[in-house]
Amino acid sequence: MARNFGLMAAAVCALAFAAHAQQDKSVIDEIEKYRAALGDGNPAELWEARGEDLWKQARGPKKASLEKCDIGLGPGVVKGAYTVLPKYFGDTDKVEDLESRLVTCMVTLQGFTREEVVKDPFGGPGKKSDLEALVAYITGSSRGMKMNVAGTHPKEREAYEIGQKIFFHRGGPHDFACSTCHGDDNLRIRLQDLPNLSKVADAQRAYTTWPAYRVSQGELRSFQWRLYDCFRQQRFPELVYTSPASIALTMYLAKSANGGTYNAPAIKR
Amino acid sequence: MADPMKIRATMSGDKVEVKVLMSHEMETGQRKDAKGATIPAWFIQNVTATCNGKTVLSAEWGPAVAKNPYMSFKFAGGKPGDKVAVTWVDNKGDKRTDEATIS
Numbered sequence: 001m002a003r004n005f006g007l008m009a010a011a012v013c014a015l016a017f018a019a020h021a022q023q024d025k026s027v028i029d030e031i032e033k034y035r036a037a038l039g040d041g042n043p044a045e046l047w048e049a050r051g052e053d054l055w056k057q058a059r060g061p062k063k064a065s066l067e068k069c070d071i072g073l074g075p076g077v078v079k080g081a082y083t084v085l086p087k088y089f090g091d092t093d094k095v096e097d098l099e100s101r102l103v104t105c106m107v108t109l110q111g112f113t114r115e116e117v118v119k120d121p122f123g124g125p126g127k128k129s130d131l132e133a134l135v136a137y138i139t140g141s142s143r144g145m146k147m148n149v150a151g152t153h154p155k156e157r158e159a160y161e162i163g164q165k166i167f168f169h170r171g172g173p174h175d176f177a178c179s180t181c182h183g184d185d186n187l188r189i190r191l192q193d194l195p196n197l198s199k200v201a202d203a204q205r206a207y208t209t210w211p212a213y214r215v216s217q218g219e220l221r222s223f224q225w226r227l228y229d230c231f232r233q234q235r236f237p238e239l240v241y242t243s244p245a246s247i248a249l250t251m252y253l254a255k256s257a258n259g260g261t262y263n264a265p266a267i268k269r
Numbered sequence: 270m271a272d273p274m275k276i277r278a279t280m281s282g283d284k285v286e287v288k289v290l291m292s293h294e295m296e297t298g299q300r301k302d303a304k305g306a307t308i309p310a311w312f313i314q315n316v317t318a319t320c321n322g323k324t325v326l327s328a329e330w331g332p333a334v335a336k337n338p339y340m341s342f343k344f345a346g347g348k349p350g351d352k353v354a355v356t357w358v359d360n361k362g363d364k365r366t367d368e369a370t371i372s
Contacts, residue, residue, distance in 0.1 A: 041339030218336035
Protein backbone atom coordinates (compact mmCIF):
# COMPACT_ATOMS: atom_id res chain seq x y z
CA MET A 1 0.00 0.00 0.00
CA ALA A 2 2.68 2.44 1.03
CA ARG A 3 4.50 1.57 -2.15
CA ASN A 4 1.41 2.26 -4.23
CA PHE A 5 1.15 5.72 -2.70
CA GLY A 6 4.74 6.34 -3.67
CA LEU A 7 4.05 5.37 -7.25
CA MET A 8 0.96 7.58 -7.33
CA ALA A 9 2.94 10.53 -6.05
CA ALA A 10 5.56 9.95 -8.69
CA ALA A 11 2.93 9.71 -11.41
CA VAL A 12 1.24 12.93 -10.31
CA CYS A 13 4.59 14.68 -10.26
CA ALA A 14 5.44 13.46 -13.74
CA LEU A 15 2.20 14.98 -14.99
CA ALA A 16 2.92 18.26 -13.28
CA PHE A 17 6.36 18.37 -14.91
CA ALA A 18 4.89 17.68 -18.33
CA ALA A 19 2.43 20.56 -17.96
CA HIS A 20 5.21 22.94 -17.00
CA ALA A 21 7.29 21.87 -19.97
CA GLN A 22 4.56 23.27 -22.22
CA GLN A 23 5.15 26.75 -20.84
CA ASP A 24 6.51 29.48 -23.02
CA LYS A 25 10.13 28.78 -24.01
CA SER A 26 10.81 32.50 -23.71
CA VAL A 27 10.90 32.22 -19.91
CA ILE A 28 13.92 29.96 -20.28
CA ASP A 29 15.52 32.39 -22.72
CA GLU A 30 14.99 35.21 -20.24
CA ILE A 31 16.67 33.18 -17.49
CA GLU A 32 19.56 32.55 -19.87
CA LYS A 33 19.91 36.32 -20.32
CA TYR A 34 19.92 36.74 -16.54
CA ARG A 35 22.70 34.14 -16.26
CA ALA A 36 24.70 35.84 -19.01
CA ALA A 37 24.35 39.22 -17.31
CA LEU A 38 25.59 37.73 -14.04
CA GLY A 39 28.45 35.89 -15.75
CA ASP A 40 30.45 39.10 -16.08
CA GLY A 41 31.84 39.52 -12.59
CA ASN A 42 31.17 36.07 -11.20
CA PRO A 43 31.90 36.18 -7.43
CA ALA A 44 33.26 32.61 -7.83
CA GLU A 45 36.52 34.40 -8.62
CA LEU A 46 36.73 35.42 -4.97
CA TRP A 47 36.66 31.73 -4.01
CA GLU A 48 39.22 30.88 -6.72
CA ALA A 49 41.61 33.51 -5.32
CA ARG A 50 41.17 32.30 -1.74
CA GLY A 51 41.60 28.69 -2.88
CA GLU A 52 44.85 29.43 -4.70
CA ASP A 53 46.14 31.03 -1.52
CA LEU A 54 45.10 28.02 0.57
CA TRP A 55 46.74 25.65 -1.92
CA LYS A 56 50.09 27.45 -1.72
CA GLN A 57 50.16 28.31 1.98
CA ALA A 58 52.06 26.12 4.45
CA ARG A 59 49.31 24.96 6.82
CA GLY A 60 48.46 22.31 9.39
CA PRO A 61 50.60 20.57 12.02
CA LYS A 62 53.13 19.61 9.34
CA LYS A 63 53.32 23.21 8.03
CA ALA A 64 53.13 21.99 4.45
CA SER A 65 51.41 23.42 1.41
CA LEU A 66 49.28 21.28 -0.88
CA GLU A 67 51.66 21.83 -3.77
CA LYS A 68 52.86 18.20 -3.61
CA CYS A 69 49.30 16.85 -3.68
CA ASP A 70 48.53 14.49 -6.57
CA ILE A 71 44.99 15.27 -7.67
CA GLY A 72 45.10 13.15 -10.78
CA LEU A 73 47.91 14.23 -13.08
CA GLY A 74 50.83 13.86 -10.66
CA PRO A 75 52.06 15.77 -7.60
CA GLY A 76 51.38 19.48 -7.82
CA VAL A 77 49.75 19.44 -11.25
CA VAL A 78 46.62 21.56 -11.05
CA LYS A 79 46.00 22.47 -14.67
CA GLY A 80 43.62 20.00 -16.30
CA ALA A 81 43.48 17.71 -13.26
CA TYR A 82 39.73 18.10 -12.78
CA THR A 83 39.03 16.74 -16.27
CA VAL A 84 40.36 13.27 -15.31
CA LEU A 85 38.47 12.95 -12.03
CA PRO A 86 37.14 10.82 -10.41
CA LYS A 87 40.06 8.45 -10.73
CA TYR A 88 41.66 5.45 -9.02
CA PHE A 89 44.59 6.38 -6.73
CA GLY A 90 47.08 3.65 -5.81
CA ASP A 91 48.14 5.21 -2.50
CA THR A 92 44.63 5.00 -1.04
CA ASP A 93 43.55 2.06 -3.21
CA LYS A 94 40.33 3.98 -3.86
CA VAL A 95 38.49 5.85 -6.55
CA GLU A 96 38.46 9.49 -5.43
CA ASP A 97 36.78 12.66 -6.62
CA LEU A 98 38.39 16.07 -6.19
CA GLU A 99 36.93 16.69 -2.76
CA SER A 100 37.86 13.33 -1.25
CA ARG A 101 41.33 13.71 -2.76
CA LEU A 102 41.75 17.13 -1.15
CA VAL A 103 40.72 15.64 2.18
CA THR A 104 43.31 12.86 1.66
CA CYS A 105 46.09 15.39 0.96
CA MET A 106 45.15 17.69 3.84
CA VAL A 107 45.41 14.67 6.15
CA THR A 108 48.55 13.05 4.72
CA LEU A 109 50.56 16.14 3.67
CA GLN A 110 49.39 18.77 6.15
CA GLY A 111 48.71 16.53 9.13
CA PHE A 112 45.15 17.67 9.84
CA THR A 113 42.74 15.06 11.18
CA ARG A 114 39.96 14.01 8.86
CA GLU A 115 37.40 15.40 11.34
CA GLU A 116 39.04 18.83 11.23
CA VAL A 117 39.09 18.87 7.44
CA VAL A 118 35.49 17.81 6.85
CA LYS A 119 34.03 19.93 9.67
CA ASP A 120 32.77 22.62 7.25
CA PRO A 121 32.50 21.04 3.82
CA PHE A 122 30.00 23.71 2.74
CA GLY A 123 30.07 27.41 3.60
CA GLY A 124 27.13 29.09 5.30
CA PRO A 125 26.23 32.14 7.36
CA GLY A 126 29.34 33.19 9.24
CA LYS A 127 31.50 30.25 8.17
CA LYS A 128 33.68 29.82 5.14
CA SER A 129 34.58 26.46 3.70
CA ASP A 130 38.24 25.98 2.81
CA LEU A 131 37.27 22.96 0.74
CA GLU A 132 34.89 24.95 -1.46
CA ALA A 133 37.61 27.56 -2.03
CA LEU A 134 40.18 24.91 -2.97
CA VAL A 135 37.64 23.28 -5.26
CA ALA A 136 37.02 26.63 -6.98
CA TYR A 137 40.72 27.18 -7.60
CA ILE A 138 41.41 23.69 -8.92
CA THR A 139 38.35 23.36 -11.12
CA GLY A 140 38.96 26.85 -12.52
CA SER A 141 42.36 25.62 -13.69
CA SER A 142 40.65 23.17 -16.06
CA ARG A 143 38.50 25.77 -17.78
CA GLY A 144 38.40 25.32 -21.55
CA MET A 145 39.71 21.74 -21.44
CA LYS A 146 37.82 18.62 -22.46
CA MET A 147 36.42 16.18 -19.92
CA ASN A 148 38.49 13.02 -20.15
CA VAL A 149 37.62 10.52 -17.41
CA ALA A 150 39.28 7.14 -18.09
CA GLY A 151 37.04 4.80 -16.14
CA THR A 152 39.12 1.79 -17.20
CA HIS A 153 40.62 0.54 -13.91
CA PRO A 154 38.44 -2.24 -12.44
CA LYS A 155 37.62 -0.07 -9.42
CA GLU A 156 36.71 2.83 -11.70
CA ARG A 157 34.43 0.57 -13.70
CA GLU A 158 32.87 -0.70 -10.49
CA ALA A 159 32.28 2.88 -9.28
CA TYR A 160 30.67 3.81 -12.61
CA GLU A 161 28.32 0.84 -12.42
CA ILE A 162 27.35 1.55 -8.83
CA GLY A 163 26.78 5.21 -9.73
CA GLN A 164 24.55 4.25 -12.61
CA LYS A 165 22.58 1.91 -10.35
CA ILE A 166 22.07 4.64 -7.76
CA PHE A 167 20.97 7.04 -10.48
CA PHE A 168 18.07 4.77 -11.43
CA HIS A 169 17.34 3.39 -7.96
CA ARG A 170 13.93 4.44 -6.69
CA GLY A 171 13.18 4.77 -3.00
CA GLY A 172 12.29 7.03 -0.12
CA PRO A 173 8.90 8.46 0.86
CA HIS A 174 8.15 9.61 -2.73
CA ASP A 175 9.69 6.63 -4.50
CA PHE A 176 11.98 9.00 -6.40
CA ALA A 177 15.19 8.16 -8.24
CA CYS A 178 17.58 10.70 -9.74
CA SER A 179 16.10 9.60 -13.03
CA THR A 180 12.60 10.66 -11.91
CA CYS A 181 13.72 14.28 -12.18
CA HIS A 182 16.69 13.88 -14.52
CA GLY A 183 15.76 11.03 -16.86
CA ASP A 184 13.44 12.70 -19.36
CA ASP A 185 13.63 15.65 -21.72
CA ASN A 186 12.10 19.05 -20.98
CA LEU A 187 11.25 18.54 -17.34
CA ARG A 188 11.09 21.56 -15.12
CA ILE A 189 10.48 22.35 -11.46
CA ARG A 190 9.24 25.89 -10.92
CA LEU A 191 11.53 27.85 -13.26
CA GLN A 192 14.41 25.40 -13.10
CA ASP A 193 15.07 23.32 -16.20
CA LEU A 194 15.95 19.79 -15.22
CA PRO A 195 18.72 18.35 -17.38
CA ASN A 196 18.17 14.84 -18.73
CA LEU A 197 21.39 13.48 -17.28
CA SER A 198 21.01 10.16 -19.08
CA LYS A 199 21.71 12.06 -22.35
CA VAL A 200 25.26 13.04 -23.28
CA ALA A 201 24.56 16.65 -24.29
CA ASP A 202 22.65 17.43 -21.09
CA ALA A 203 25.12 15.53 -18.89
CA GLN A 204 27.97 17.51 -20.46
CA ARG A 205 26.22 20.84 -19.99
CA ALA A 206 25.37 20.07 -16.35
CA TYR A 207 28.66 18.54 -15.27
CA THR A 208 30.88 21.12 -16.96
CA THR A 209 29.08 23.99 -15.18
CA TRP A 210 29.72 22.79 -11.63
CA PRO A 211 30.92 24.04 -9.19
CA ALA A 212 28.92 27.23 -9.42
CA TYR A 213 28.28 30.44 -7.52
CA ARG A 214 24.66 30.26 -6.40
CA VAL A 215 23.36 33.80 -6.46
CA SER A 216 20.38 32.85 -4.28
CA GLN A 217 22.75 31.57 -1.58
CA GLY A 218 25.68 33.93 -2.04
CA GLU A 219 27.94 30.89 -1.91
CA LEU A 220 30.11 28.89 -4.25
CA ARG A 221 28.81 25.34 -4.31
CA SER A 222 30.85 22.23 -5.08
CA PHE A 223 29.73 19.08 -6.85
CA GLN A 224 29.50 17.22 -3.53
CA TRP A 225 27.07 19.94 -2.43
CA ARG A 226 25.04 19.50 -5.63
CA LEU A 227 24.63 15.79 -4.94
CA TYR A 228 23.95 16.41 -1.24
CA ASP A 229 21.17 18.83 -2.13
CA CYS A 230 19.63 16.51 -4.74
CA PHE A 231 19.58 13.70 -2.17
CA ARG A 232 17.63 16.12 0.01
CA GLN A 233 15.25 17.00 -2.83
CA GLN A 234 14.82 13.29 -3.39
CA ARG A 235 13.91 12.89 0.33
CA PHE A 236 16.77 10.40 0.71
CA PRO A 237 18.85 10.09 3.88
CA GLU A 238 21.59 12.72 4.15
CA LEU A 239 24.40 11.99 1.71
CA VAL A 240 27.66 11.56 3.63
CA TYR A 241 30.40 13.92 2.40
CA THR A 242 32.86 12.12 0.06
CA SER A 243 31.14 8.78 0.74
CA PRO A 244 31.67 5.93 -1.75
CA ALA A 245 28.08 6.47 -2.97
CA SER A 246 28.74 10.16 -3.69
CA ILE A 247 31.95 9.32 -5.57
CA ALA A 248 30.25 6.54 -7.55
CA LEU A 249 27.51 8.94 -8.67
CA THR A 250 30.13 11.54 -9.57
CA MET A 251 31.98 8.89 -11.58
CA TYR A 252 28.83 8.03 -13.50
CA LEU A 253 28.01 11.66 -14.26
CA ALA A 254 31.60 12.77 -15.00
CA LYS A 255 32.18 9.93 -17.43
CA SER A 256 28.87 10.68 -19.14
CA ALA A 257 30.21 14.21 -19.66
CA ASN A 258 33.40 13.03 -21.42
CA GLY A 259 34.23 15.13 -24.47
CA GLY A 260 32.38 18.17 -23.09
CA THR A 261 34.39 21.36 -22.62
CA TYR A 262 34.81 22.19 -18.97
CA ASN A 263 33.59 25.69 -18.12
CA ALA A 264 33.36 26.28 -14.37
CA PRO A 265 33.16 27.65 -11.72
CA ALA A 266 29.98 28.92 -13.34
CA ILE A 267 27.16 31.05 -12.01
CA LYS A 268 23.63 29.79 -11.34
CA ARG A 269 20.50 31.54 -10.20
CA MET B 270 39.95 40.48 8.01
CA ALA B 271 38.03 40.76 4.80
CA ASP B 272 39.15 38.79 1.77
CA PRO B 273 40.93 40.67 -1.05
CA MET B 274 38.96 42.22 -3.88
CA LYS B 275 39.41 41.09 -7.46
CA ILE B 276 40.10 44.15 -9.60
CA ARG B 277 40.54 44.27 -13.36
CA ALA B 278 41.38 47.51 -15.14
CA THR B 279 41.70 47.50 -18.91
CA MET B 280 41.72 50.09 -21.67
CA SER B 281 38.45 50.21 -23.56
CA GLY B 282 38.93 52.71 -26.37
CA ASP B 283 40.22 55.91 -24.76
CA LYS B 284 38.60 55.06 -21.39
CA VAL B 285 39.62 52.72 -18.62
CA GLU B 286 37.11 50.03 -17.74
CA VAL B 287 37.32 48.85 -14.14
CA LYS B 288 35.61 45.72 -12.84
CA VAL B 289 35.66 45.00 -9.13
CA LEU B 290 34.44 42.05 -7.11
CA MET B 291 34.22 42.53 -3.35
CA SER B 292 33.84 39.88 -0.70
CA HIS B 293 31.25 41.12 1.79
CA GLU B 294 28.16 39.78 3.57
CA MET B 295 26.05 42.92 2.85
CA GLU B 296 23.58 42.06 5.61
CA THR B 297 20.50 44.28 5.33
CA GLY B 298 19.50 44.37 8.99
CA GLN B 299 16.05 43.15 7.93
CA ARG B 300 16.65 39.43 8.18
CA LYS B 301 16.19 37.13 11.14
CA ASP B 302 18.31 34.13 12.08
CA ALA B 303 17.00 30.62 12.85
CA LYS B 304 16.14 31.69 16.43
CA GLY B 305 14.13 34.70 15.28
CA ALA B 306 16.72 37.29 16.35
CA THR B 307 17.42 40.13 13.93
CA ILE B 308 20.74 39.79 12.13
CA PRO B 309 22.44 43.19 12.56
CA ALA B 310 22.96 45.32 9.48
CA TRP B 311 26.48 45.03 8.07
CA PHE B 312 27.18 46.57 4.72
CA ILE B 313 29.65 48.60 2.71
CA GLN B 314 28.93 52.32 3.06
CA ASN B 315 31.61 54.06 1.07
CA VAL B 316 33.49 53.07 -2.03
CA THR B 317 36.26 55.12 -3.58
CA ALA B 318 38.52 54.46 -6.53
CA THR B 319 41.70 56.32 -7.38
CA CYS B 320 43.99 56.34 -10.38
CA ASN B 321 47.59 57.13 -9.42
CA GLY B 322 46.22 58.63 -6.21
CA LYS B 323 43.59 60.87 -7.83
CA THR B 324 39.95 60.07 -7.02
CA VAL B 325 38.00 58.86 -10.05
CA LEU B 326 34.95 57.46 -8.27
CA SER B 327 33.30 58.05 -4.95
CA ALA B 328 30.08 56.28 -3.99
CA GLU B 329 27.76 55.89 -1.03
CA TRP B 330 26.21 52.47 -0.73
CA GLY B 331 23.39 51.10 1.37
CA PRO B 332 22.01 47.76 2.47
CA ALA B 333 20.20 47.20 -0.85
CA VAL B 334 23.40 46.10 -2.57
CA ALA B 335 23.72 42.31 -2.88
CA LYS B 336 26.20 40.05 -1.10
CA ASN B 337 29.65 39.82 -2.71
CA PRO B 338 29.05 42.95 -4.80
CA TYR B 339 30.26 43.44 -8.34
CA MET B 340 30.92 47.00 -9.54
CA SER B 341 31.91 48.10 -13.00
CA PHE B 342 32.67 51.64 -14.18
CA LYS B 343 34.65 53.59 -16.76
CA PHE B 344 36.74 56.71 -16.39
CA ALA B 345 38.74 58.95 -18.69
CA GLY B 346 42.34 59.99 -18.32
CA GLY B 347 44.02 56.72 -17.38
CA LYS B 348 46.67 54.86 -19.37
CA PRO B 349 48.28 51.41 -19.32
CA GLY B 350 50.61 51.02 -16.33
CA ASP B 351 48.66 53.42 -14.11
CA LYS B 352 47.58 52.08 -10.73
CA VAL B 353 43.90 51.85 -9.86
CA ALA B 354 43.16 51.44 -6.16
CA VAL B 355 39.72 50.68 -4.75
CA THR B 356 38.75 51.14 -1.10
CA TRP B 357 35.58 50.20 0.72
CA VAL B 358 34.54 51.06 4.24
CA ASP B 359 31.62 49.30 5.93
CA ASN B 360 29.23 50.44 8.65
CA LYS B 361 31.35 48.69 11.31
CA GLY B 362 34.37 50.71 10.24
CA ASP B 363 36.08 47.71 8.67
CA LYS B 364 37.88 48.63 5.46
CA ARG B 365 39.89 47.14 2.68
CA THR B 366 42.02 48.56 -0.16
CA ASP B 367 43.29 46.65 -3.17
CA GLU B 368 45.10 47.72 -6.30
CA ALA B 369 45.44 46.75 -9.94
CA THR B 370 47.55 47.96 -12.84
CA ILE B 371 45.81 49.15 -15.99
CA SER B 372 46.51 46.89 -18.95
